[in-house]
Amino acid sequence: MSPPSSSTPAPAWLWNGDEPSVTSVFQPIVDLLHGEVIGHEVLSRGPGEWREPQVLFTHARAKGFTWELERACWTAALRCISTLPDEQRRAPFFFNVSPDVLSDPRFGDGSTIELLARYGLNPKHLVLEITEKAAFDDIELIQRLTRQRAAEGFGIALDDFGAGHSGLVTLVHSAPQFIKLDQALVRDIHRYSYQQHLVKSLVAFASSVDAILIAEGVETWDELAVLLRLGIRYVQGYLVARPAPSPVIPNGEFQARRHQAMRALDFREGTGEDDETVGSMIIRRTCGDAGMSAEDVRRLFHDTPALDHVVLLEGERPSALVTRRHAPSMNDRPLVVEDRMAITTLARLAMKRPPEWLYEPVVVTDAQGVFLGTVTMKQVILRATELLERRGTR
Template sequence: MIAINFQPEITDALEQFSQIIKDQSIYSVYQPIISLQDGQVFGYEALTRGPKGSPFHSPLVMFQFAEQQGQLYALEKLAREKAVQGANLDNKQQLLFINISSHVLYDPQFIPGRTQEILHRHGLRPENVVFEITERSSIEDFSLAKKILEHYRKQGYRIAIDDAGAGYSSLQAIAELQPDFIKIDRSLIENIHINKVKEYILETFVTFAKKMNISLIAEGIEHADELIKLTRLGVHYAQGYLLGRPSEGPSTVDENLRMLIWQHRKIEGGHTWTIGDLATPVQIFDVKAFVSEVADYFKKNQESSGVVIVNDDVPVGLMMRDRLFQQLAGQYAFSLFWNRTIDGIMDNAPLIVDEYMAIEQVSQMATSRSIHRLYDLVIITSKGKMIGSASIRTILESITNVRMEFARVANPLTGLPGNLQINREINKRILENSPFHVVYADLDYFKWFNDRFGFQRGDQLIQYTADIMQQAITVCGTPRDFVGHVGGDDFIAVSSTQVPEMLCQEMIRRFDQGVQMFYEGEEWDYVRDRTGNPVQSAGVSLSLSLVVCSCETLISLEQISQTAALLKKKAKAQQGSVYHIKGV
């Protein structure tokens, strides 16, 4: 941290600082955090600023001075209050990230109940707040810190670790505190689209976060290429000047950036359905409709489980049938509520999602709700306007059906789609009549490897090949791209990337980089081909056939297959990992 020396004018500085605390003259600005699934604003990070024109306008100067003078708790307490007071969340699902120094956790005056009072006054709940832990290096007793944070979690607050990747302390804090969010430091994000080491590190973070059910937030995004790479890698959320600068009011995402995110987002398991595919019509009522109108509707439409409350086509609430009649069942409730407007008793914090959000993500959000809201309708919007709803049953059934179909025809070794789905995918691309590419992959001298090292190691090499093809698609492909397992050591990739040669080069690079580990240092003078003849070779290699389908003329699955077979022969006639290309 930068050392700041106030000694020559310490008295004046202390008087100014004390006056700032007394007058409560600090304020908050809010930087948006964007979902890399649907491009919507997921939440805001509150950033404290001192009075404009004051030497304490910079938060770095102000907070360091407060720490030097033993006034850090007073400043942080005021900063939290200002963050809540100025927050203007667009909906009840958005989160407010509030920075707190780790050593403030141990302060006996740090009472979360006080924060809860402020939240209540401004229409927020602990579930809307994420405490973002900074200054992790000052945590000396992780067991105590974990116990304190667990106390806050039970009240509904969530925890984020800031600046992950910037030092050992962040990794230790992740391991010990098990946060809900990990914020990836700008040092790992900058130029990640051209830095393979950073890309591999972030791939590891994504895998780890998935296993631990932790969400990743990439910080400091300033360029579209960085955004595309992070979206393709499967990072959950992002913030940075490209997506929105800190401001005192709410933010909107540039439509071009939103579409860029949607085009490049990573879809788990190759399933491309979004919640918008499940949207069904639902009855709507104006926010000033009478309770009696809604009750009459439910009486006449017994099959309806809920209605959406709107204000100019923008959903603002939900009224479920059972909850309405429960409220009207009280001794005086009927006469009390019957002629009042529905906004007085509706659920004003329903789950509202954008049509482009992945069904799996919506399922996680819906099933994490409290038990009394678990079966409430999920409201679906398009550009903020109401388009329909989906029930939790419909959402779960759609996920189950897709997974059952996938499991039925998937290859049991790699879990990738088999021949039936491969043929469907290629035929679908042909019918769409848009350019696409087919990459046919085959391992050279795999039989020799299997005979020499055993079938178990052979299976591991097959799984490795499946992994590198999927990783290459993630880095160089598009969200709709597809990887299938024909059988044995043969694979297929179907891509719409504009640079298919780069995709092949990435597959070869990843394969050659990792295949050496399967030999465990063994050496040989030659390998044997499938007929048993000795051939000089460094070991197993990867042959790729790249069939470019321009769709300018009518093509067929058989034509693509025959072209791939001819290219395969050419590739196998050469030593080492290579690819050959031809258009159809």
């Protein structure tokens, strides 16, 4: 695709004929609970002396080529994304969009949708990150623009939250699906209680409005451990993976240490004298083989009227959960926890599941991943409430 027409031709440091001069790199955003990548932020690199993004965009703004640069970045990224395997293209890609570009009439005139379609993509593949460092002066404008883009199918994220003066105003009026904490709030958070209290309050706020809170710029395990304790589930940063020319997943070393950090958090609450672990509530339920067909599942529920759910096993390990309400559909990613997890921890974790799976039973294993049984959400909620009430009377 040729660069957008303009009264002044785009310079070579932006476009070389039909080829954008910028390149794209990708950094994963990871779900700490499962270790899975939920999306990739797309970052741009310029040629030569303009390689660093801050230098590149500052130079483009000074020369009046902000729109041309934005279009070059998008074109380079979409070309790369279009060549990825299907499973990698499904994860949303987060694109930084400055307020002046988002409010440019050319962004909403259909050309952006056309550019996506040219590479076999649509708005549902993208999340627009509105940077908080650049303020919207017109509140009605930001409401209108974000609603229009959301109606087209784009996800909306507020980037760099906490870095500027206008964040709360922008947050209220853009109603983003994603809130990305600026790295200034993350850096050395294990050293400063003030930052910790602030982030904890933002976790509660994000949960109340069903927004996904992502911590950016995570670089150390000390930072990650505190973020986990405060309730942060999604992270991005050098600790997870550095930006790369194509999307990557965290390496085995990260996954092993992530698992250790999760275990330490899960069992931290189980040390109090009035705490109990999930193992005290386990009931061994009916199991099936992972190879069962949909018809086999239907027959099992038909022949066993009292059966509420069944766990499908591969050997001794759980592979899926089927409930009577959803049968014969299987959930191949049920919530699986170890028997040593504190009940109060599980209660909070279970309530963060998607609405359709919110009240599913929880599958319980031992430390080696061997299936032990399940607990129902009624059991969890009742027992967690009893424990909390007991603490409150002391």
